[in-house]
Amino acid sequence: MNKKILTLMVGTMLATSVGYAAPLTDLAQGETNIGYNHYNLDQNGDRVKDDSFYLENALSNKFIAGIERNGYSSEYGDFHTTDIYVHYKLDPNIRLIVGDRSYSGESDKFFYGIGVNTNLAPRLDGYASVTTNDIATGWQAGLNYKMDGQTSLNLGYKSDKRDNYATKDGVGFGISHKF
Template identity: 35%
Template structure:
């Protein structure tokens, strides 16, 4: 039973490998597509599970002067052997979002996050789960000269709060490099934190 409980901890630790898209400045009619990577440290129930990998893509488009809609999908995975049991968890989440610009620097955020988790462990079996959570939040951004923008964002759902700070640096007219730090806290039992990076193409 102890072994099974330990494996279940891994499920909980990995079922929420999540990251929201960076804050991107878009005007009406503009769109952005981006690749994201995150390698957070996973801490569950006071235990350090090391680092996990998560990566994916997102797309956003400004449908008006005030409204931006977006779609993001991220996949994370983790393998670990505990008490002789080799377990692997694959998680994919998909966000549908809408952002409303209060002004050029402040936005309100709302959306739905779908979690899909597949788990398998030798001698224990397999498990799949899918769930949806509504989330909401706010972001703020400011220019750092002519070619860079800094931002901060926070989102909250019924199970978790996520903070993100970052910066977008123009590499070319249409291509940005994103560097960020994220902190994800789920019901005080799970935290994920670490630096992420991405590339954003605007058109």
């Protein structure tokens, strides 16, 4: 099973170019996850800071609903996106992603994608996801380290390519807490 998931992750990333969404976390029905991530991104030599906050809830064994706000800042100004999304678990490791992305100062866009996660070690999970809409495609991959049953640290890489803009990509870190 792990070889299938790894093949799907690599194939999806290569086939789609470049998502941003909260790191994939496994939630049981009724669990809620809150988190923060900070990314230092590069956009054609310009530094862009990305701070994101997210809140997710497992509505059932198959559906997770969430909201995420990414705040970008650079020397050229500030920009933000807000995602309202749903994950549908095809199986415990693969999920479909759909949602609405609100761009500051622009119209909302429907987005869709796929995400995968797998256990790599007793307290370490790996994940990857890709999302796209008619103006942007993005992907992310990373690791979640479970400090205990509720709190996890995240280390990840994400990349976002919007039409008529250079790719924003870079490494980040974060923390999340389930309750």
